[in-house]
Amino acid sequence: MNANTLDVPGLGAPADTEWETVVGLEVHAELATETKLFSASPNQFGGEPNTHIDPVSLGLPGSLPVLNQKAVELAIRVGLALNCRIQPSVFARKNYFYPDMPKDFQISQYDEPINVEGWLELPSGKRIGVERAHLEEDTGKTVHIGGGGRIHEAGYSLVDYNRAGVPLIEIVGRPELRSAEEARQYVAELRAILVAVGASDGKMEEGSLRVDCNVSVRPAGSDQLGTRCEIKNVNSLRSMGRAIEYEANRQIDLLTSGQPVEQQTRHWNEDDGRTHALRSKEEDYDYRYFPEPDLLPLDPSTKWVEEIRQGLPPLPRDRRLRLAEAAPSVDVDHIGLAVERSMDELAMVAIGGGGSPERVMTHIVHNLADGFGELAAEALADLVQMEEAGELTATQAKKVLGALVDGGGSPREAAQALGFEAMNTGELEALVDKLIADHPEEWTRFCEGDAKLTGFFVGQVMKATQGRADGKAVTQLLNARRG
Amino acid sequence: MTAVEIAAAVRSGQRLARSVVDEHLGAIEAGEADVHAFNLVIADQARTRADEIDGAVAAGKDPGPLAGVPVALKDNMCTRGLATTCSSRILEGWEPPYDATVVKQLHNAGAILVGKTNMDEFAMGSSTENSAFGPTRNPCDLSRVPGGSSGGSAAAVAAGFAPVALGSDTGGSIRQPAALCGVVGVKPTYGLVSRYGLVAFASSLDQIGPFTTTVADSAAVLDVISGPDGRDSTSIGEPQPPVSDTLGDGVDGLRIGVLAELSGDGIAPDVAARLQAAVGALTSAGARVAEASAPAAVYGLSAYYLIAPAEASSNLARYDGVRYGLRVDASSTPDMNTATRSAGFGDEVKRRIMIGTYALSAGYYDAYYGKAQKVRTLIINDFASVWEQFDLLVSPTSPTTAFSLGERTADPMAMYMSDVCTVPVNLTGQAAMSVPYGVGDDGLPVGVQILAPALGEPIMFRAAAVLEASL
Numbered sequence: 001m002n003a004n005t006l007d008v009p010g011l012g013a014p015a016d017t018e019w020e021t022v023v024g025l026e027v028h029a030e031l032a033t034e035t036k037l038f039s040a041s042p043n044q045f046g047g048e049p050n051t052h053i054d055p056v057s058l059g060l061p062g063s064l065p066v067l068n069q070k071a072v073e074l075a076i077r078v079g080l081a082l083n084c085r086i087q088p089s090v091f092a093r094k095n096y097f098y099p100d101m102p103k104d105f106q107i108s109q110y111d112e113p114i115n116v117e118g119w120l121e122l123p124s125g126k127r128i129g130v131e132r133a134h135l136e137e138d139t140g141k142t143v144h145i146g147g148g149g150r151i152h153e154a155g156y157s158l159v160d161y162n163r164a165g166v167p168l169i170e171i172v173g174r175p176e177l178r179s180a181e182e183a184r185q186y187v188a189e190l191r192a193i194l195v196a197v198g199a200s201d202g203k204m205e206e207g208s209l210r211v212d213c214n215v216s217v218r219p220a221g222s223d224q225l226g227t228r229c230e231i232k233n234v235n236s237l238r239s240m241g242r243a244i245e246y247e248a249n250r251q252i253d254l255l256t257s258g259q260p261v262e263q264q265t266r267h268w269n270e271d272d273g274r275t276h277a278l279r280s281k282e283e284d285y286d287y288r289y290f291p292e293p294d295l296l297p298l299d300p301s302t303k304w305v306e307e308i309r310q311g312l313p314p315l316p317r318d319r320r321l322r323l324a325e326a327a328p329s330v331d332v333d334h335i336g337l338a339v340e341r342s343m344d345e346l347a348m349v350a351i352g353g354g355g356s357p358e359r360v361m362t363h364i365v366h367n368l369a370d371g372f373g374e375l376a377a378e379a380l381a382d383l384v385q386m387e388e389a390g391e392l393t394a395t396q397a398k399k400v401l402g403a404l405v406d407g408g409g410s411p412r413e414a415a416q417a418l419g420f421e422a423m424n425t426g427e428l429e430a431l432v433d434k435l436i437a438d439h440p441e442e443w444t445r446f447c448e449g450d451a452k453l454t455g456f457f458v459g460q461v462m463k464a465t466q467g468r469a470d471g472k473a474v475t476q477l478l479n480a481r482r483g
Numbered sequence: 484m485t486a487v488e489i490a491a492a493v494r495s496g497q498r499l500a501r502s503v504v505d506e507h508l509g510a511i512e513a514g515e516a517d518v519h520a521f522n523l524v525i526a527d528q529a530r531t532r533a534d535e536i537d538g539a540v541a542a543g544k545d546p547g548p549l550a551g552v553p554v555a556l557k558d559n560m561c562t563r564g565l566a567t568t569c570s571s572r573i574l575e576g577w578e579p580p581y582d583a584t585v586v587k588q589l590h591n592a593g594a595i596l597v598g599k600t601n602m603d604e605f606a607m608g609s610s611t612e613n614s615a616f617g618p619t620r621n622p623c624d625l626s627r628v629p630g631g632s633s634g635g636s637a638a639a640v641a642a643g644f645a646p647v648a649l650g651s652d653t654g655g656s657i658r659q660p661a662a663l664c665g666v667v668g669v670k671p672t673y674g675l676v677s678r679y680g681l682v683a684f685a686s687s688l689d690q691i692g693p694f695t696t697t698v699a700d701s702a703a704v705l706d707v708i709s710g711p712d713g714r715d716s717t718s719i720g721e722p723q724p725p726v727s728d729t730l731g732d733g734v735d736g737l738r739i740g741v742l743a744e745l746s747g748d749g750i751a752p753d754v755a756a757r758l759q760a761a762v763g764a765l766t767s768a769g770a771r772v773a774e775a776s777a778p779a780a781v782y783g784l785s786a787y788y789l790i791a792p793a794e795a796s797s798n799l800a801r802y803d804g805v806r807y808g809l810r811v812d813a814s815s816t817p818d819m820n821t822a823t824r825s826a827g828f829g830d831e832v833k834r835r836i837m838i839g840t841y842a843l844s845a846g847y848y849d850a851y852y853g854k855a856q857k858v859r860t861l862i863i864n865d866f867a868s869v870w871e872q873f874d875l876l877v878s879p880t881s882p883t884t885a886f887s888l889g890e891r892t893a894d895p896m897a898m899y900m901s902d903v904c905t906v907p908v909n910l911t912g913q914a915a916m917s918v919p920y921g922v923g924d925d926g927l928p929v930g931v932q933i934l935a936p937a938l939g940e941p942i943m944f945r946a947a948a949v950l951e952a953s954l
Contacts, residue, residue: 062579062682063575064714095797105800207576288843288848
């Protein structure tokens, strides 16, 4: 027997093998501080190249780092929100040469990070372990000029050090995600937490949130981890999902055809929808980590950590639980969506104001996807109550909602402005009776049980009222007349 | 005139700073060709600054405690708009856009910068022969080295080019050249003087300190350059009492140990004899002198030659040709990095980068860097026990007097042994200084090293003043 087949889960597996994808994510988030991690230069996205710089962020000879206390506070906020243990930590130098890294080492944390052993709960209730969340400095940006922007064909390269020294928190998740969708939920949840605690703006498109994906596969039921590949350059949740799916399939194809997966760092190419090998494990840098002698060990006092804990806002998970309690019959995904879109507070107030949880949540999930503009929670509550009283149809309510989002005000005024005068029951009854009298043949067929005729009568009512009537009420009325 | 005398004369209007500067520039003009203490002399700027000082005095203002005192600065301290080379080709053409904290402090105290002094490249060496710009010679005997790595600063003071120079001491780079050139040199407690703007060699060991001809001058300079600095995280947060205030308090009743590990094997007999003479002087002044022992100190040199290169390998990575200094073009960035560093660094710097890179590598870290740090802890613990029994320690500063140019360049180990007495104090972060105490059989200066616990500068200077007075 070949020893390899023992060591590599799934190598040479039959074609009908069921596979499990295993994903662990490393997320880098830029912390929302005023200044850089070790100097007073502004921490701001954009700006003319090389204007947010100083001797420290340029790593000039003789310059020394001084730790930004606000960055530490934000890191502790993230740690607490991720249920981590906050511990004494040490900065370390990660040594490697790269032109956009001013000192040719990065100040990071290595074997003694500030936050360890936490977890994050997905909206489904599944908990994903967080191994650590540590502080480090960002690098500058290299732009390759000529040759289509690729390094090897470029005529020359320019470096912008505005980003060099921007504080980052790197959140290392355990390989406990089992699909691209779970990975998406994890990042969405993490982003919501980062934004909620004020640690980061969470903008993937500006690079303030960056994700590296460790992907491996194994036969379903195996408890061994397969060989992983690290995927870099995923710049949106959508491309992350695509990259994970592509990579898992690539690995499955290799294993089922009897070839091992090689441990590699791979680059996601958005254009061709594939991952490409960057370097193998053997080519990986030896970072020669050692404690940063220019900084003191970091030992936040228990008192300070407690103060930070007391100041934390409600987290997405707590907000979901709260909303689920207020709207128990609503699907958990919809609850999650409302919190993800920060509409949970609106929902809570609208429900508290007397709106039915189901109708409130229907508007939130389906009709307010683009945001809620001028809409006040009280107005939403009133709107839902008008719907329930039969004063507005679902279609009308949606239009009124649109008007409220655009211009505010009360739903009653908006309904009037749109001509959605509520029909009183007497008016509707008179109309229905007139239609029965005008269409005796159709009425007889309806009474004999031809269901299609319901639509005919409702349509006639709608035509006569220009859509002001409530379809459900008409149906009820017709059934009542039939006896 | 000493620095203290110059400052007093200038502040009181008895003497013009301009005449002080002209006198020293004259000495430089007369002697620099032989000694080669400087990489850069800024005669015009020094004269302009002197006129400013004189103007201030004339206007009734006090320019500060070092008014009109010419100062030479080791060429690894950043000076805005003035080349700062570390005596290396790799920094060719670089002019820092900022001043080191010590440069600002000296300026604010009324001192006048006259030039940047030669050194072993990136402070790696014990003879100032590892300079890309040629060696400095010992003013006491031009065929001898001035010691190193701050040899230019020591020679500048010994030659009378400036009454004050600053150096940096990572393993003895102030004290050893002070001893070899016959001047006072101080390695303050780690964190007492800001390192902001000092081009790093080994960050956990580097410390800036003064060279002067008298103990009182060193005290005056230290009082100016010490103190908290928000730009250096390792700076000690609380201001310390001025050393100058207690300079004359003597050593009566102090317990002084002769550190056995640094005073026995390998010490030349004429140097050992001068240490005995110093012990006699301290005893006569009322100190109780006995033998002291810090057994782990004998491993200091071994630990030092792992820790210092390890930190240096990281600190010197930034000289890659991308942002400043030398660039040797090549077809790819890594090739450009390699070509630049190959051309820009001298042999000793390359040797230490390689030793340090190896010591930190995966699989070797524990055996080398990790073990060296443990030895460092042992040495710190041994000294902690010693300080329970003693207020100060003494030893020779250098095992020998100044050696000849070229004598040790072919044998790095022999060169490294020059630091055997000075290195332990850098590992512990304690204070130490070298005080000239007569001459050896060859007529060349011998220095006695006084060691003090962390922040023990006030009593260290009291003992130095006693030795100085006993000559």
